[in-house]
Amino acid sequence: MKVKLKVENLSKVFEFNGNRVKALDNINLEVYENEFLTVMGPSGCGKTTLLRIIAGLDYPTEGKVLLDGREVKGPGADRGVVFQQYTLMPWRTVLKNVTFGLELKGIPKKERIEIAKKFIKMVGLEGFEDAYPYQLSGGMQQRVAIARTLANNPEIVLMDEPFAALDAQTRNILQNELLKIWEKEKKTVFFVTHSVDEAVYLSDRVVVLTARPGKIKEIVEIDLKRPRDRTSIEFLEYRRKILDILGDEVLKSLKQG
Numbered sequence: 151m152k153v154k155l156k157v158e159n160l161s162k163v164f165e166f167n168g169n170r171v172k173a174l175d176n177i178n179l180e181v182y183e184n185e186f187l188t189v190m191g192p193s194g195c196g197k198t199t200l201l202r203i204i205a206g207l208d209y210p211t212e213g214k215v216l217l218d219g220r221e222v223k224g225p226g227a228d229r230g231v232v233f234q235q236y237t238l239m240p241w242r243t244v245l246k247n248v249t250f251g252l253e254l255k256g257i258p259k260k261e262r263i264e265i266a267k268k269f270i271k272m273v274g275l276e277g278f279e280d281a282y283p284y285q286l287s288g289g290m291q292q293r294v295a296i297a298r299t300l301a302n303n304p305e306i307v308l309m310d311e312p313f314a315a316l317d318a319q320t321r322n323i324l325q326n327e328l329l330k331i332w333e334k335e336k337k338t339v340f341f342v343t344h345s346v347d348e349a350v351y352l353s354d355r356v357v358v359l360t361a362r363p364g365k366i367k368e369i370v371e372i373d374l375k376r377p378r379d380r381t382s383i384e385f386l387e388y389r390r391k392i393l394d395i396l397g398d399e400v401l402k403s404l405k406q407g
């Protein structure tokens with residue numbers, strides 16, 4: 151298996167108003183090409199910080215991140231990010247939101263419209279190309295955000311709790327759509343969630359971090375065929391296993407306040 155992303159001896163300390171907060175402590179992690187990898191851990195353990203450092207939106211205090219062997223030094227089109235909030239441009243239509251990154255790359259108009267339409271269709275929004283974000287539900291807006299990210303053809307897709315703001319039914323539908331797209335486009339996905347169910351449903355491997363400062367506590371390989379059955383004994387066993395690993399850490403993080 152080819153290593154797509156490598157996180158090496160990575161630590162992060164935040165300093166503000168004379169306070170020092172160690173968010174991440176010596177993280178070493180390899181994400182393989184085409185892998186769906188999920189990171190979990192108690193609130194405040196550094197999941198978003200890790201994702202932001204990989205995205206190049208923040209920098210490590212120690213250690214480094216390598217994508218295809220090249221050190222990450224800042225944001226780049228080789229990494230696409232989908233946040234919990236949909237972050238669409240309200241003044242642009244669905245089509246124009248999705249073509250935005252392609253415009254920045256200087257891709258000719260005809261071609262960028264073709265690419266955008268392909269991904270709008272892939273996320274199930276054909277017919278909504280001319281709609282504005284305010285005319286769409288939360289689930290639809292998140293679909294647009296996913297289409298926009300994929301249209302840029304990133305080497306890795308970084309997703310920070312992308313479905314957390316959605317109702318349970320919409321969340322399940324989007325999980326299935328994401329898996330279909332992931333299988334079709336053969337993308338590498340780095341996904342952050344609080345939901346054990348979501349992690350077991352989606353992932354090849356689940357990385358569980360400790361309470362702050364986040365260290366890798368355990369990596370659980372989910373050896374279940376897709377599509378997965380959330381009610382199967384095997385699925386529930388994985389859920390229980392991850393909940394057990396998480397349990398102590400959540401208690402510790404509650405004591406930290």
Ligand SMILES: Nc1ncnc2c1ncn2[C@@H]1O[C@H](COP(=O)(O)OP(=O)(O)OP(=O)(O)O)[C@@H](O)[C@H]1O
Binds near residue numbers: 164165171192193200
């Ligand atoms: N810009 C910042 N300045 C100072 N401290 C920060 C900053 N960003 C994050 N932190 C601190 O770093 C720690 C990790 O934060 P982070 O948001 O990465 O955690 P998380 O695991 O994503 O949390 P949650 O699950 O609640 O979203 C927290 O203690 C947080 O207060």
